[in-house]
Amino acid sequence: xxxxxxxxKYSPQDIEDKWYQHWLDQNYFHSEPDNREPxxxxxxxxxxxxxxxxGHMLNNTIQDVLVRRARMQGKNACWVPGTDHAxxxxxxxxxxxxxxxxxxxxxxSREEFLKHAWLWKEKHGGIIxxxxxxxxxxxxxxxxKFTMDEDLYESVIDVFIDLYNKGLIxxxxxxVNWDPSALTAVSDEEVIHKEIQSKLYYLNYPIVxxxxxxxxxxxxxPETILGDTAVCCxxxxxxxxxxxxxxxxxxxxxxxxxIIFDEYVDREFGTGCLKITPAHDINDYHIGIKHKLPSIDIxxxxxxxxEKVGLYVGKDRFDxxxxxxxxxxxxxxxxxxxxxxxxxxxxxxxNAVIEPKxxxxxxxxxxxxAKPALDVVMNDTIxxxxxxxxxxxxxxxxxxxxxxxxxxxxxxxxxxxxxxxxGEVVVAKNKEEAFEKLRITNYDLRFEDVRQDEDVLxxxxxxxxxxxxxFDGIRNPNNNKDLAYYYPTNDLVTAPxxxxxxxxxxxxxxxxxxxxxPFKNVYLTGIVRDKIGxxxxxxxxxxxxxxxxxQTYGADGVRVGMLLTSPAGNDLPFDEVLCExxxxxxxxxxxxxRLVNGWEISKTIEQPEYARVSVDWFHAKMNEQIAIxxxxxxxxxxxxxxxxxxxxxxxxxCSWYLEMIKPxxxxxxxxxxxxxTVEIFEKLLQLLHPFMPFITEEIxxxxxxxxxxxxxxxxxxxxxxxxxxxxxxxxAQHVITEVRTVRKEKNIPQKEPLTLFVKKNNEPSEILFDxxxxxxxxxxxxxxxxxxxxxxxxxxxxxxxxxxxxxxxxDKDAEKTKLLTELKQAENLLRSxxxxxxxxxxxxxxPEQVIALERKKQSDxxxxxxxxxxQIKQLS
RNA sequence: GAGACGUUAGCUCAGUUGGUUUAGAGCGCUUGCUUGACAGGCAAGAGGUCAUCGGUUCGAUUCCGGUACGUCUCACCA
Numbered sequence: 001x002x003x004x005x006x007x008x009k010y011s012p013q014d015i016e017d018k019w020y021q022h023w024l025d026q027n028y029f030h031s032e033p034d035n036r037e038p039x040x041x042x043x044x045x046x047x048x049x050x051x052x053x054x055g056h057m058l059n060n061t062i063q064d065v066l067v068r069r070a071r072m073q074g075k076n077a078c079w080v081p082g083t084d085h086a087x088x089x090x091x092x093x094x095x096x097x098x099x100x101x102x103x104x105x106x107x108x109s110r111e112e113f114l115k116h117a118w119l120w121k122e123k124h125g126g127i128i129x130x131x132x133x134x135x136x137x138x139x140x141x142x143x144x145k146f147t148m149d150e151d152l153y154e155s156v157i158d159v160f161i162d163l164y165n166k167g168l169i170x171x172x173x174x175x176v177n178w179d180p181s182a183l184t185a186v187s188d189e190e191v192i193h194k195e196i197q198s199k200l201y202y203l204n205y206p207i208v209x210x211x212x213x214x215x216x217x218x219x220x221x222p223e224t225i226l227g228d229t230a231v232c233c234x235x236x237x238x239x240x241x242x243x244x245x246x247x248x249x250x251x252x253x254x255x256x257x258x259i260i261f262d263e264y265v266d267r268e269f270g271t272g273c274l275k276i277t278p279a280h281d282i283n284d285y286h287i288g289i290k291h292k293l294p295s296i297d298i299x300x301x302x303x304x305x306x307e308k309v310g311l312y313v314g315k316d317r318f319d320x321x322x323x324x325x326x327x328x329x330x331x332x333x334x335x336x337x338x339x340x341x342x343x344x345x346x347x348x349x350x351n352a353v354i355e356p357k358x359x360x361x362x363x364x365x366x367x368x369x370a371k372p373a374l375d376v377v378m379n380d381t382i383x384x385x386x387x388x389x390x391x392x393x394x395x396x397x398x399x400x401x402x403x404x405x406x407x408x409x410x411x412x413x414x415x416x417x418x419x420x421x422x423g424e425v426v427v428a429k430n431k432e433e434a435f436e437k438l439r440i441t442n443y444d445l446r447f448e449d450v451r452q453d454e455d456v457l458x459x460x461x462x463x464x465x466x467x468x469x470x471f472d473g474i475r476n477p478n479n480n481k482d483l484a485y486y487y488p489t490n491d492l493v494t495a496p497x498x499x500x501x502x503x504x505x506x507x508x509x510x511x512x513x514x515x516x517x518p519f520k521n522v523y524l525t526g527i528v529r530d531k532i533g534x535x536x537x538x539x540x541x542x543x544x545x546x547x548x549x550x551q552t553y554g555a556d557g558v559r560v561g562m563l564l565t566s567p568a569g570n571d572l573p574f575d576e577v578l579c580e581x582x583x584x585x586x587x588x589x590x591x592x593x594r595l596v597n598g599w600e601i602s603k604t605i606e607q608p609e610y611a612r613v614s615v616d617w618f619h620a621k622m623n624e625q626i627a628i629x630x631x632x633x634x635x636x637x638x639x640x641x642x643x644x645x646x647x648x649x650x651x652x653x654c655s656w657y658l659e660m661i662k663p664x665x666x667x668x669x670x671x672x673x674x675x676x677t678v679e680i681f682e683k684l685l686q687l688l689h690p691f692m693p694f695i696t697e698e699i700x701x702x703x704x705x706x707x708x709x710x711x712x713x714x715x716x717x718x719x720x721x722x723x724x725x726x727x728x729x730x731x732a733q734h735v736i737t738e739v740r741t742v743r744k745e746k747n748i749p750q751k752e753p754l755t756l757f758v759k760k761n762n763e764p765s766e767i768l769f770d771x772x773x774x775x776x777x778x779x780x781x782x783x784x785x786x787x788x789x790x791x792x793x794x795x796x797x798x799x800x801x802x803x804x805x806x807x808x809x810x811d812k813d814a815e816k817t818k819l820l821t822e823l824k825q826a827e828n829l830l831r832s833x834x835x836x837x838x839x840x841x842x843x844x845x846x847p848e849q850v851i852a853l854e855r856k857k858q859s860d861x862x863x864x865x866x867x868x869x870x871q872i873k874q875l876s
Numbered sequence: 877g878a879g880a881c882g883u884u885a886g887c888u889c890a891g892u893u894g895g896u897u898u899a900g901a902g903c904g905c906u907u908g909c910u911u912g913a914c915a916g917g918c919a920a921g922a923g924g925u926c927a928u929c930g931g932u933u934c935g936a937u938u939c940c941g942g943u944a945c946g947u948c949u950c951a952c953c954a
Contacts, residue, residue, distance in 0.1 A: 009916075193952085200954085219954055232954095269953045281954075343952070391880050392949050399950070496948080531887095564902075565888050571947085573888065581903070584916040591914035598913070640890075643902065655918085665912060737920080744920055750911060829897065836895085841934035850895045850935095857897045 003598045006702070010583075010590035012554025015698045020133060028071075028711055029138045031078035033485035039070035039077045040489040042467050042519075043139065044502070048083035048146060049090055049124040052131035054528040054536050054562075055495065057546045058572060061559045062525060063493045064137050065638060068690040070490075071138070072715035078486055079138060080470045081129060082145035085121075087412035087459045088182050088349040094120050094411065110410050110454075117411050134547060136555050136693045138711075145470045147462040148413070155474035156413040156462045157429065159513070164427040168365045169405070171417070171425070175285045176359055176404055177345065180303030180317075181352035184408040185361050187458060188401060189500050191345040191354050198342055202271065202335035203328060205231060205248040208256055215240070215248060215259070216335050218270030220342055221280075222328065223320040225250055226309045227298040228257055230276040232287060235261040237272055251333035252324070253309055260291050282356050295358065301408075303355060317355070362406035362415060362455070366508075370400045373507040376517050382507065385523045385636040386569040389496060396500050403505075405458045412456030419451045464505035467492075467518035474513060483514075492519040495527065496569070523636055526571035533573065549579055556692035557583035560642065563691065567639045585646060586695050589688070592654050593699045595662075596677055602668035610771035611673040614660040617729045617769070618680055621652050623721035629687065630718060645687050653684060656733070660772050678703050683716045725768075731798055732769035738795040739777040742804055745814075746793065753780035759801040760786050794871060796822075799863050812875050819875070823868045830861035 007014075023029060031038075041063050046056060063079060071077035094117045095105050105113060125146070132139065145152060163169045176185040201222045204214040215231060228250050233240035240259070247258045257276075264287055265274050278288025278295040288295055298305055305312045305320055312320045328334040345354035374397040376382050377390055384390050406415060417427050418434030420442055428434035435450050468474055473483040488510070494503060503522060510518035528536050528543075536543035549558045560582030566572040625648045632641035661677060663669045682703060689696040689710050700710040739756065748754070756779050774782045785803075788794075792803040793815070833854050836842050843851060 003913085008914085217954080221954085264953095266953050274954050276954095283952090283954080342954090388881060388948095395879070395950060499949095567889070570889080575887090575903095577903075578888095580916075584914095587916050588914065591917085593913085595913035637890090640901095643890090647901080654914090658913085659918095662913090741920060744908065747908090750909095750919095825898065833897085836935080839934055842895095843934085845934055846895070853896065860897065 003594050006594055006597065007590075008594075010554070010587045010695065012556060012586065012694060013551070016134070016136070016555055016694045019694050019697045020136065022709070023138065023711055024141075026709065028709070029079070029140050030142050031076055031140050033481050034076055036074065036076040038485050038490075039067070039073075039075035040080070040486040041067055041078075041491050041493070042080045042470055042489055043082060044492075044494045044498070045082045045084035045145075045147060045463065045466065046128050047086035047089055048121055048126070048128075049086070049093055050128050052128050052135075052546045054543055054546060054574060055525075056128070056132075057135065057549075057558065058525055058528055058562050058566060059493055059495065060132055060135060060137050061562050062523065062638060063491075064135070064559075064693075065563070065690040066491055066493070066523075067138055068693060068711065069633065069715065071711065072686065072689065072713060074714065077138075078140050078143070080143045080145065080486075081132070081137075081139035081141060082143075082466075082470065083125060083129065083147070084459060084463055085146065085148040085412060087407060087409050087456060088179075088184065088186070090117065090121070091409045091411040092182055092350060113410050131547060134550055134555060136559070138693070143470065147459070147466070151472055151475060152462065152465075152469045153413055155465055155469040155472070156457060157416050158474055159465060159509075160413075160416055160457065160461075161427055161429060163364060168369065169362060169427075170365065171360065171362050173358055173360050174363070174404070175282050175356050176361055177347075178301070178355040178357035178359070179347040179350055179352050180299075180301065180355050181350040182347065182409070183301050185357075185359060185404055185406065186347055186349070186354070187404050187460075190348040192348050193343045193345050195341055196344050198340055198344075200270065200338040200340035201325060201328075202337070203251060203275075204333045204335050205250060205275075207243065208247045208249060210246070215243065215273050216271045217273045217275045219275055220340060221321070222324050223305075223312075223317055224277045224280050224298070225275060225324070226253055226305065226311060227277045227279050227296040228253070228255075228275050229278060229288065229293045229296060230257050230260045230291065232260050232262050232265055232274045232276050233272060234265040234267045235263060237265075237267050239272060251328055251331055252311065260287075260293075262287055262291070279358055280356055285356070285358070297358060299355060299357070303352075361404050362417070364403040364405050364461075366400045366403055369508050369512055370397050370504075372511045373397065373504060376507060376511070382517050382519065383521050385521060386567075388569065389499060389522075389524055392496070393499060393504065397504060403458075405461050406453075406455040407458055408454070409456050412459065413462060415453040415455050415457060417453040419453070420445055421449045460501050460505060463502055464509045465513075467506055467510060468513055477513070487514060488517050489519045491521045491523055493523045493525065496524045497527070499524070521636065524569050526566060526569060528572045528574050531573065531575055536574065544574075544576065549576070553579040553583040554586060554694070556586050556695050560585055560646075560691060563639055563642050565639065568636055585650065586692065588650055588654060589692075589695060589699065592649075592658060592681070593702060595658060596674075596681060597702060599663065599674060600668035601671050601674050603671045605668065605670045607670045607672040608771070610775045611661045611670070613769055614657060614772060615673065615676045615680075617725055618652065618657045620721040620723075620725045621729075622648065622680065622683065622716075623718045624723070624726060625652070626687065626716060627718035627721075642691050645684075645691065649684050649688065653680070659776060685710060686713055686716055689713075728768045729772075732773055734797045735773055735802065736776050738797060738802065739773075739779075739804065742793045742795070746806060750778055753778050754804050755779060755781040755783070757783055757785045757789055757792070757803040757805070759788065759803070760784050788870070788874065790874065796864065796867060799860060799867070801867060816872060816875050819868050819872050823865065823872070826861050826864045826868065830858060830865060833858040833861060 043063065044059065067077050067079045097120065098105060098116060160169065177188065177191045179186050198220050200218050200220055202216050202218050203222065204216050207213040207215060217231060231248050243259045247256050249256055264283065265272065276284045276287055276293060278284050278293055279297040296308060298308055299317065300306045303317045304314050307313045312323065325334065347354055374394060377384065377393055416429060417425055418431065419425050420438040424438065424441065426434050426437040428437055431450055431452065435447050438445050438450060465474060467487065467489050471480065471482040471486060473480055473487060506518045510516060530536055530542040534540060534542055558579050561579035564578050564581065625644055629641050629644050632644060661673055682700065685696040685700050693711065697710050700706060743750065754777065770782055789803040789805060792805045794801060794803050836854050837858060
């Protein structure tokens with residue numbers, strides 16, 4: 001047999017690496033500009049030292065499906081891969097690793113630290129890209145980029161200088177979100193607010209000059225009383241009006257601070273009296289400015305108490321909270337403690353509690369440059385899939401705040417700002433240039449006294465240029481073949497979580513630097529969750545290792561599993577059974593191949609009638625379904641496109657078509673049918689290839705020697721179809737199902753041949769697919785009669801009666817029960833249509849078509865009732 | 877606190893420009909099958925007052941409004 005050398009079960013491990021290497025060897029993934037239509041996707045660059053997680057799997061599977069499909073549609077497909085330096089995350093990892101080795105970052109110079117960081121990057125960088133290859137990602141690896149590559153680095157610096165020269169970048173003291181663990185400011189978007197159970201402490205502040213009088217304030221952060229510079233009440237609050245002009249003593253600290261009045265205070269909350277700590281709360285900060293209050297910063301950068309107040313010096317903020325409550329209790333200033341739920345900001349990268357802190361940072365003014373970026377999304381120049389994210393996007397863009405772009409880190413693009421001896425600042429490409437600029441105002445300046453800003457730029461300040469900088473479009477905007485050809489890119493596939501971090505800012509940068517949108521479509525994936533709805537994360541340990549999954553189910557199986565239940569924008573409730581389903585599907589296809597491949601072919605026998613009509617039917621069916629698949633792709637409904645293809649393969653092709661044309665055991669198949677079947681099979685493989693690249697390439701080559709690989713073959717297009725064939729076959733399918741049911745109910749094995757009689761109607765009742773019905777149902781005879789048959793099992797399909805003579809095998813009671821059920825259904829239907837049709841207002845106002853349909857329903861029901869009633873009569 | 881979106885079978889989701897004979901799919905479930913490709917399979921089934929209450933209409937799962945629950949975004953009261 002031909003199948004002797006072919007495994008009984010599909011075994012992905014044997015073929016995946018082989019084909020991936022072959023594709024690489026053939027250079028299929030590499031793209032250079034030519035005269036074909038381009039199709040370009042830039043990867044959302046994963047963290048350079050990260051490892052593949054389920055989110056990446058989903059995201060990159062989707063990209064690969066789009067890219068492979070585009071490639072097969074004859075477009076010049078280019079998927080640009082790369083990684084992100086991820087400044088906070090990577091620096092944190094390097095710091096932690098050094099700490100393990102007993103090295104403190106503080107003891108290293110910037111250069112020494114960066115040397116360690118690069119070593120770390122060389123060691124771990126790109127692991128994730130290797131993992132993507134296992135998934136089958138068809139990235140153009142020759143174009144792999146890293147956000148800290150020299151050219152991309154320089155692009156970032158150029159952009160900073162340009163925006164500074166345009167007056168959009170400024171430096172200022174602001175209240176920023178301070179991450180005391182990473183020791184850097186972070187942007188608003190990097191702060192995650194979480195609800196936590198905490199306490200509300202009521203503290204008594206003695207009033208100066210009033211014995212035993214005090215005001216009570218409520219606070220969740222008693223340790224910050226060290227930095228209090230006022231107590232504030234609402235100006236209309238009668239309870240406190242008598243305190244105007246008075247001051248209070250801060251407990252323990254013994255500092256006298258004024259009582260001020262401001263409408264900001266919510267009279268209903270707490271005691272209606274608020275302590276003001278301008279250095280450590282954003283609202284207090286604003287009140288402080290308004291009332292010209294001093295600001296006392298009580299924290300060191302790492303969240304410990306500094307020496308300014310002389311209490312709790314060097315102790316951590318959370319330890320101090322516990323301690324100060326005890327001390328306040330001792331001193332008699334603690335009135336009470338209540339349970340309280342409030343929201344606290346956490347750092348996205350380090351999960352440390354964010355400390356609002358005043359500091360000198362660099363900002364990008366977002367007001368004006370954001371506007372055009374809002375427009376292109378609202379008017380669908382850039383389309384979001386699903387579109388519901390337009391709302392979210394608009395909301396953010398309309399309320400956009402200035403972007404804090406400096407980070408107190410070393411790993412990243414160092415801010416090209418330079419300071420002279422007196423602190424004067426210039427922005428320049430390098431120290432030499434800065435020196436020249438600074439000398440204009442200070443002739444005596446020595447070169448070695450020029451100092452570069454210590455901070456680096458926010459990671460997103462480099463990734464927002466990604467679709468441009470991967471083509472070197474910032475440094476070389478003109479006569480840039482790649483940029484002119486690939487930009488704007490086509491589709492961006494990413495998670496809604498980084499809509500603002502990244503997507504919005506790429507649009508802004510694209511419009512600012514290319515005057516063109518960076519991509520035409522944004523496909524937003526959902527979040528991969530576990531069975532009980534939790535987000536998959538390392539800390540929860542609920543995320544399977546993607547490579548283990550690939551090992552178990554095969555890359556194709558996992559890809560199918562990921563895609564089966566993930567419409568755009570919907571979370572993906574991941575369950576391994578999905579991968580199992582994907583694997584089973586692979587096996588199904590594999591076995592279909594074994595069947596077709598195993599047949600003996602005869603060139604002498606003619607193509608039987610049943611095979612001829614089966615081929616006609618499948619061609620129609622396939623073209624119908626391809627049109628649907630095309631439509632799904634156009635709407636970015638990848639799950640639906642996959643499911644349609646899945647059913648076409650499994651149901652239409654395997655369960656129906658192959659059974660229809662299958663030659664009887666040990667008989668050869670005629671050459672024409674075999675040829676046509678292989679051609680059909682190959683088209684199905686092509687349709688499946690974007691979803692399941694490996695198995696399709698393998699089977700493609702098992703079916704004879706091919707010069708061309710499936711990966712670069714032409715995707716079949718819908719070529720129109722005859723709907724009447726499809727409809728007629730559907731009727732035949734009903735007949736077949738009914739016969740099978742009769743067999744099952746009467747316990748008649750498939751091997752035992754039956755006879756089927758069709759009662760002739762007024763209408764032509766012959767069913768084009770008689771030969772197929774006869775074969776599939778194992779009928780020794782299929783005939784037309786004009787009279788009913790007795791002692792026969794019967795059923796009705798589309799008001800045509802069918803009879804299977806069974807002699808003694810009829811169970812009259814059972815038959816009757818069945819008929820009565822059907823009768824009831826028909827009567828219900830009749831009743832509902834009659835109710836409608838006898839309603840004059842329905843008849844007068846409903847459209848004609850609807851009425852005609854209702855009439856047809858009525859007559860069909862009547863006819864059916866008549867038929868059933870007669871059958872019942874005959875039984876009794 | 878403000879806004880957006882959602883609620884259809886046990887689960888995950890389609891769908892209805894308001895009428896398409898009895899609202900669909902996949903998985904799961906039930907019942908038969910050692911059916912000569914496949915038990916990772918085949919066949920036949922069961923499962924839904926389309927969240928809830930009102931309104932518009934001849935007719936509402938579909939349109940409008942209220943309620944409940946859920947998800948997300950933004951803001952935040954110490």
